[in-house]
Structures are given as C-alpha cells and as structure tokens.
Amino acid sequence: MTPRVQPSGTVPVLVGATASGKTSLAVRLAQRLIAGGRPAEIVNADAMLIYHGMDIGTAKPSTAEQGGVPHHLIDILQITDTASVAEFQQLARATIxxxxxxxxxxxxxxxxxxxxxxxxDEFEFPGTDPAIRSRLEDELARHGPDALHRRLAELDPEAASAILPGNGRRTVRALEVIELTGRPFSARLPEHSYALDGVVQIGLDLPRPVLDQRIADRVEQMWTAGFVEEVRALERLGLRDGLTASRGLGYRQVLDFLAGEITEAEARERTITATRKFARRQDGWFRKDPRITWFDPQDPHVVDKVLTLIRSEGSRR
Structure with a gap:
C-alpha cells in the first residue's frame, strides 16, 4: 500500500488540456495566495517540463512568466534520461x-x-519482467512505436487513448503489464481515492473551437520563437537517443523534418494536428474524474472563483 501523505493543508491541483491556460492561472492563483498572507509555490506535474533544454516546444514558463513564484520539478532531467512515473511520484509527493x-x-x-x-491517488506500480520487456523493446526497434500502439489499441483501447502513438516506451510498458497480469493496463489505474489529504482539483474548460485556435496559435508562436533551432541544438546533444524526450509533441515532428522525411511546413501542421488530438485525449481522461470542479479560464473572475472553492473545501476539513 502506498503511504498516505499526511501533512495538513490544502493542495490545489490545476488540470486540463494543453494550451488551456493552466500555467498562467496557477501563477495568478499563487500570487493571490501570497498577497493574502499564504505562501505558495508551484509543483509541476507535466511530463515534458522536467527536461532541461526543452523550453519552446513545451511552453515552459520563463522567469518572467513564473511571476516571482517558486517552481518545482522543472528541468530536473537531461534529454537522454528516461522519465519514470514511479520516480516522479516519489519526487512530487516529497516536494508537496x-x-x-x-x-x-x-x-x-x-x-x-x-x-x-x-x-x-492510491497508485501502485506493477513489477516488471526483463524477458518480456526485452522482447517488446526488440519489437519496438524492428517495427516502430505505431505498430505496437495499434496492438495496444486492440488489447486495451482505453490505455491506448491515453498514450501518444509515438511514445514507444509507455506503449511497451502497457503491453508488458497486460502480459504480466492478464488484465488491461487501464485496469491498473487506481480508483478515485486520494493518497494526499486536502486535495482540491480545478479543471480548465474551454470550448473546443477556442482550444483548437489556441493550439494553432501556440504552434505558430513556437516556430516564430525558434523552435526548429531549439530541436536542432537538442539533436546535437542526443535528443534522438532520449526514449521519452524525443517523443514530445512537436519534437518528434521536427526531428522528422531534420531527417528529411517531411517538409518544415508538414512538421508544423502535423504538430498542430497531433496536439489537438492529444488535447482531446487529455480532456477525455480528466472528465472521467468526478472530483474535478471545472472553470472557464476566460472568465475575468476565475481566480476569485477558484479561491472561493479552495476556501470552502478547506473549511469542510
């Protein structure tokens, strides 16, 4: 059983699709808490912000955008390191x-x-089998991540919907767990039972056309800001060898462009398309959690409303 994290106090958690405005709202919320006499710091729970040097493509908040609020678990891995959800769980819980x-x-x-x-949540990770893992990784090397992802979609559509087709490492892990346990990988996900006390989940809800436009605008801004140059520099540092980092949205597409497999325009359009698809999957997963209270990030009073929710939840405990 995973130990519960016991220290008291509210834990606001902002979730939602990419480009929905989580970073901006988190900083404004923290600033308001600080102004009201409650010190606040931000804990990153995004899988790609943990990589040093992956800045433009992940919309990593700059020093100015962090607004003077301390941020944790950003730039903690090199691009050639492989991220582990189990290790990140320990780091994040210790930080909280x-x-x-x-x-x-x-x-x-x-x-x-x-x-x-x-x-x-109460989330434990199944073990591993070196022989199964080795065989699946060999298949990944021979046939590529998309082929294994199609197999996963047949065995466990729910798990496949939560994993990007290009993320071979996570696809291999899901297939390994299915083979080890004889059950869908998605069945290993926990019930909605918190391992932390005081959690208040806040979801950001945008109309799909608005989110789609935001994603397109963000990708255009990435290109204007020098995203291709960022990927080219990271490639020289070993990005292609990073099992996790190289599969980041946009990074995979630009690497294909740099390899001469597609044009730059195609890389940009594919990034927009892939990001929109990913945003839909994100939203679908978060919508399954009944504990999330949803807000419109475009509402000029959204920070006040979120603070009211946090205070009301805190007063019940």
Whole structure:
C-alpha cells in the first residue's frame, strides 16, 4: 500500500488540456495566495517540463512568466534520461510534503493525466519482467512505436487513448503489464481515492473551437520563437537517443523534418494536428474524474472563483 501523505493543508491541483491556460492561472492563483498572507509555490506535474533544454516546444514558463513564484520539478532531467512515473511520484509527493511542512501551499499544475493521478491517488506500480520487456523493446526497434500502439489499441483501447502513438516506451510498458497480469493496463489505474489529504482539483474548460485556435496559435508562436533551432541544438546533444524526450509533441515532428522525411511546413501542421488530438485525449481522461470542479479560464473572475472553492473545501476539513 502506498503511504498516505499526511501533512495538513490544502493542495490545489490545476488540470486540463494543453494550451488551456493552466500555467498562467496557477501563477495568478499563487500570487493571490501570497498577497493574502499564504505562501505558495508551484509543483509541476507535466511530463515534458522536467527536461532541461526543452523550453519552446513545451511552453515552459520563463522567469518572467513564473511571476516571482517558486517552481518545482522543472528541468530536473537531461534529454537522454528516461522519465519514470514511479520516480516522479516519489519526487512530487516529497516536494508537496516539504511545502506543507513549511506552511506553503503547493499549487500542483499539469496536463499529464497519468502523472497527476500517480501523485494524488492510491497508485501502485506493477513489477516488471526483463524477458518480456526485452522482447517488446526488440519489437519496438524492428517495427516502430505505431505498430505496437495499434496492438495496444486492440488489447486495451482505453490505455491506448491515453498514450501518444509515438511514445514507444509507455506503449511497451502497457503491453508488458497486460502480459504480466492478464488484465488491461487501464485496469491498473487506481480508483478515485486520494493518497494526499486536502486535495482540491480545478479543471480548465474551454470550448473546443477556442482550444483548437489556441493550439494553432501556440504552434505558430513556437516556430516564430525558434523552435526548429531549439530541436536542432537538442539533436546535437542526443535528443534522438532520449526514449521519452524525443517523443514530445512537436519534437518528434521536427526531428522528422531534420531527417528529411517531411517538409518544415508538414512538421508544423502535423504538430498542430497531433496536439489537438492529444488535447482531446487529455480532456477525455480528466472528465472521467468526478472530483474535478471545472472553470472557464476566460472568465475575468476565475481566480476569485477558484479561491472561493479552495476556501470552502478547506473549511469542510
């Protein structure tokens, strides 16, 4: 049984699709808490912000965008490192516990549903079998991630919907768990039972056309900001060898362009399309969690409304 994280205090958790405005709202929320005499810090729960150097393509908040609010679990891995949800769970829970013990409100922010659930809920990870893992990794090398993802979609459509087709490492892990347990990988996901006390989940809800346009605008801004140059520089540092980092949205498409497999225009359009599809999957996963209260991030009073929710939830405990 995963130990519960006991230190008292509210844990606001902002979730939602990419480009929905989580970072901006988290910073404004933390600033308001600080102005009201409640120290607050932000804990990242996004799977790609953990990589050093992956800045433009992940919309990583700059120093100015962080607004003077301390941020945790950003730039903690090199691009050649392989991210582990189990390791991230431990890091995030330790960071949250440290904040609470210091009297700081940890504002958790992320669009990676698996990472968020791993942090918040009673979530244990099944073991591994080196022989099965080796065989699946050999298949990945021979046939590519898309072929294995299609197999996963046949065996466990729910799990496949939560994993990007290009993410071979996570696809291999899901297939390994299915083979080990004889059950769908998605069946290993926890019930909606918090391992942390004081959690208040806040979801950002945007109309699909608005979100689609935001995604297109963000990708255009990425290109204007020098995204191709960022990927080219990271490629020289070993990005193609990074099992997780190289599969990031946009990064995979630009790597295909740099390899001469597609044009730059195609890379940009494919990034927009893939990001929109991913945003729909994100939204679908978060909508399954009845504990999330949804807000319109375009509402000029959204911070006040979120603060009211946090205070009302806190008063019940």
């Amino acid at each position: 516990a440290d904040c609470r013990q210091r009297g700081v409100v940890p504002v958790v922010v992320g669009g990676s549903a698996l990472y968020v659930r791993a942090i918040l």
